[in-house]
Amino acid sequence: ELKVEQNPLFLSMQEGKNYTIYCNYSTTSDRLYWYRQDPGKSLESLFVLLSNGAVKQEGRLMASLDTKARLSTLHITAAVHDLSATYFCAGRNSGGSNYKLTFGKGTLLTVNP
Amino acid sequence: AAGVIQSPRHLIKEKRETATLKCYPIPRHDTVYWYQQGPGQDPQFLISFYEKMQSDKGSIPDRFSAQQFSDYHSELNMSSLELGDSALYFCASSLRRRQNTGELFFGEGSRLTVL
Numbered sequence: 001e002l003k004v005e006q007n008p009l010f011l012s013m014q015e016g017k018n019y020t021i022y023c024n025y026s027t028t029s030d031r032l033y034w035y036r037q038d039p040g041k042s043l044e045s046l047f048v049l050l051s052n053g054a055v056k057q058e059g060r061l062m063a064s065l066d067t068k069a070r071l072s073t074l075h076i077t078a079a080v081h082d083l084s085a086t087y088f089c090a091g092r093n094s095g096g097s098n099y100k101l102t103f104g105k106g107t108l109l110t111v112n113p
Numbered sequence: 114a115a116g117v118i119q120s121p122r123h124l125i126k127e128k129r130e131t132a133t134l135k136c137y138p139i140p141r142h143d144t145v146y147w148y149q150q151g152p153g154q155d156p157q158f159l160i161s162f163y164e165k166m167q168s169d170k171g172s173i174p175d176r177f178s179a180q181q182f183s184d185y186h187s188e189l190n191m192s193s194l195e196l197g198d199s200a201l202y203f204c205a206s207s208l209r210r211r212q213n214t215g216e217l218f219f220g221e222g223s224r225l226t227v228l
Contacts (some may be wrong), residue, residue, distance in 0.1 A: 031215055043156065043203065043219040050214065088155060092215055099209055100146060100169050101217055103155040 002027050002093050006104035013079045013111050021107045023072040023089035032065050032072045033090045033101060043088065047074075079111045115139055117220035119204050125226045126194050134189040134223045136204030144168070145187045146217060147179060148203040156203060162187060163209060194227045201225075 003026035013019055023032070034046040047056045049065035049072060056063050060083065062075045072089055086108050090101040118137040126132050138145050144163045148156035158171035162181035173179075176194075181187040191198060201224050205217040 033216065035219075040201070040224070042221045043205075045216055045218065048214045048216050099144060099163075099207065099215060100158045100161055100171065102158070105155050 002029055002091050002102045004089060004091050004102050004104040006087075006089055006107050009105055009107060011107055011109045013076070013109065015080055015111055015113055016078050018078065019076050021074040021076075021087055021089075021109075023074070023104055025070050025072075025091045027070075027093070029067075029070070029091035029093065031092055033092075034063050034072070034074055035088045035090065035103075037086045037088065037106070039086075046087075076109070079109075081111045081113060084109055084111045117204055117206050117218055119202075119220035119223050121223060122221065123224050123226075125228065127228055128194055128196065130194050130227075131190070131192045132194060132225060133191070134202050134204075134225075136187045136189070136206075136220060138185055138187070138204070138206030139218055142185075142206035142208050142218075144207045144209045145181055145185070146205040146207070147173075147187070147189050148205065148219075150201040150203060150222075152200075159189070191225075194225075196227050199225055199227045 005024045032049040035043040047063040052067040054065045060077045065072045086106045088103050088106045090103045120135045146161040147159040150156045159173040161169045165181045179189045201222045203222045205219045
């Protein structure tokens with residue numbers, strides 16, 4: 001069964017600083033997803049990473065995937081308060097008929113002025 | 114663009130009561146998923162349906178059941194409610210085709226409070 005681990009689980013940043021959230025997964029996952037969740041709200045899809053070496057960027061966020069290391073990263077550049085949220089990575093078991101996503105515990109990001 | 118619609122958005126029940134949540138997937142999506150998210154927790158997979166047939170089952174209690182209807186909407190039925198069932202319940206839908214990204218699109222969630 002796929003296991004997904006994120007770290008850190010809590011991240012307090014100053015505005016303007018850079019930081020990286022790490023996502024490790026236990027078995028072969030053919031794709032990796034990043035979602036954002038504001039308190040009590042829905043899960044908003046940020047990135048879908050479909051292959052080894054994939055890199056995607058949107059604004060101050062950049063996600064990458066290394067399938068050999070079973071690692072994905074979410075890099076935050078020059079953080080702003082609006083980025084405060086919980087970020088989840090999720091994997092999907094490759095092969096078979098298993099299409100559900102397995103989520104990590106999430107990283108609660110707080111960006112302070 | 115149409116999104117996943119869930120109802121009700123909020124529900125308050127007493128212990129041992131029954132609750133039903135509804136989900137209307139994005140049009141033409143063929144797979145529906147139900148997730149449960151406790152306070153401060155990650156979403157936990159409950160059950161999924163592909164083309165109206167149950168396709169996968171996760172940590173869903175025996176007190177819960179779900180089905181997908183001919184119009185593709187899905188319902189999650191929860192009986193003998195317990196305090197621990199208080200959570201956000203998300204429905205998500207996706208399009209299961211080989212070239213598709215497999216991305217799940219989530220509804221706004223139904224917040225169940227059991228008193």
